[in-house]
Amino acid sequence: MKKHIVFVLTAIGIVVVSCTKEIKFKGDYAKDKLVVNSLLAADSTLIANVSHSVFFMHDYRYKETYVNDAYLEIFVNGNSIGTMTYQSHNASNAIYTLPYRLKHGDKLELKAHHKNYDNVSAITEIPYSSNIISVDTAYTSNKYNRKTLNISIKFQDDPNISNYYEIKANLISWTKSNNKNEISRQVIPLWLYSKDIVFNNNSGTDPIFEIDLESQSLVFEDYIINGKEYTIKVISENAYRYNRNVDGYKDTLDIYLNSVSKDYYLFQKTYMAHTNNIDFIGIFNEPVQIYNNVVGGIGVVAGIAINKKVIPLN
Known part of the structure; x- marks a missing residue:
């Protein structure tokens, strides 16, 4: 667990002594770039977030970076289907939409000016949905006598294409206030880890600190299990239920096996490695460059097919 890091560092007696010296920057100032991020799904309105980058020597904390007057054109399977329309913005991003329904297997290109x-431009593909056969869950105790949730997902991999998957899980809990008859719905994302071979040690135990590498999104590709029926197992240690079921409402576990584009897979894989580095887990590792598929700019344009199974909890 990540909270054990403090104890490990204390035990090995790392002492950091630092001094500072102001050094004048003599390099070239990089030009700001367009930043475009979009996660696209079949049968859903196209949405993109647009902003611009800020050179690292500039103070960006109080700087508005949204771009609300860009021109974004969308091509599907080589044909232009229209331009995205600016809708709203906050300090960081402007939101653009296009009311077009994509289909599984569509190839999409976004061009922005x-x-x-x-x-800038980016190309991605809308994947086909995963084939979930069954989902099983069970609570056990780990070596620290903590309650853990074990999730087993059986699915059939398509042998005809390269597949990329994402596993996520949410605890849906209903609560009723003590003073009022108000009922609220809580969505609690679960932190997951796994030692399954499909993750190729990207989600298991850190070899130095021997702690579990957790994430709210686990991604893997199918080259080991291509075309097979396979059961993948993941574990969560924060699937706590603090309240009993409210009359008429039942707590559930929402478990996802999403099919994702290669762009999404590479982004999540590198983002998780980057996060582990800055969380002291990879304190001795080289820096990780986060994947970017926006040519001429920064960002990720990717496809996803969401597949969810709902498990009622007693």
Whole structure:
């Protein structure tokens, strides 16, 4: 667990002594770039977030980075289907939409233009849904006598294409206030880890600190299990239920085996490695470059097919 890191570092007696010296930057100042992020699904409106980058020597904490006057054109299977329309913004991002329904297997290209930035483009594909056969759950205790949730997902991999998957889980809990008859719905994302071979040690135990590498999103590809029926097992240690079921409402576990594009897989894989590095787990590792598929700019345009199984809890 991540909270054990403090005890490990204390035990090995790491002492950090630092001093500071101001050094004048003499390099070239990088030009700001367009930043485009979009996660696209079949049968859903197209949505993109657009902003611009800020050079690392500039103070970006109080700087508005949204871009609300960009031109975004969408191509599906080589044909232009229209331009995205600006809807709203916050300090960081502007939201653009296009009311077009994508289909599984569609190949999409996004092109963005703005007078102040270089042109950018990105290509992705909308994957087909995963084939979940069954989902089983069981509570056990780990070596620290903590209650853990074990999730087993049986699915059939498609042998005809390269597949990329994402596992996520949410605890859906209903609560009733003590003073009022108000009922609220809580969505609690679960932290997951696994020692399954499909993760290729990207989600298991850190070899130095011997702690579990947890994430709210676990991704893997199918090259080991191509075309097979396979059962993958993941574990969560934060699937706590603090309240009993409210009359008329039942707590559930929402378990996802999403099919994702290769772009999404590479982004999540590198983002998780980066997160583990900055959480002291990879304190001796080299820096990780987060995947980016926006040519000429920054960001990720990717596809996803969501597949959810709902498990009622007693």
